[in-house]
Amino acid sequence: MTVQRKAGYIQSLPKYLTLCERNYANVMRILPSAGTTGASQLLTIANEQYEVVIEQAAKYTTDICITQVQGAVEGLFTPPMNVRIYHDAKVAEVVHPNYHTRIKPSYGYPNPKMHHKDEKYQVNAFLHDWLSFCMSHGEAVLDWDCNSGLV
Template structure:
């Protein structure tokens, strides 16, 4: 008797992915520069590393931001670089580029020449979630609060 190997494609759980992207959106809003226009930047210190969050583009329903590692790089590793798109109408945020690579596919066949995981997009957004949580809970940033609300 011969056994046939059934090759199943990876199918992402959409509710799980959207929940992750909603959490990323809420936390990313807390780290955006005060002035949310193109070119605005905010720096965040996390441990010994410093990161810059820059608004790359604004549209009616979306905003593209880039997260770049400025200091604290380890020898032999490339500094962190992520491009994140925030969708204001859906209230979700997801990584659209990482480490200067092209767009990320929802899933990849496995094995593949680039050695991507089947759920690479989900894993990258899960990393973004962990990074945002660390920044919001433990990060330091200069806050430009106007305590008088412009009254004085």
């Protein structure tokens, strides 16, 4: 008798890259105007307030941290979102706050920390939803100028 192993989760690279490209286009609209390390910007959306801080700025990458500073449910911990922006590839992805620990593309199930099998895609999809929420509430207006290079 042969035992067949269940195939593990395999992430769709084109789908993931498309998501990261959309995140790049949207996150560029909420960056602080002074693109230097330490620059910050407050975003007020509905009754909530978020702070976007540039943690590191280099030639090809920028690391930002998005933190909810007002409007969080009392007693509920809202962790910051650390995002690395790759300007040369024009993609942005959520990274682990400890840059030595990466979010894996896929996890076996069950696992000790109870990550989803597609954890990396899920956290980047959340970033996309949050950025879309910002735009739908007027904090980041889409620029449809065809001469801007964004379209």
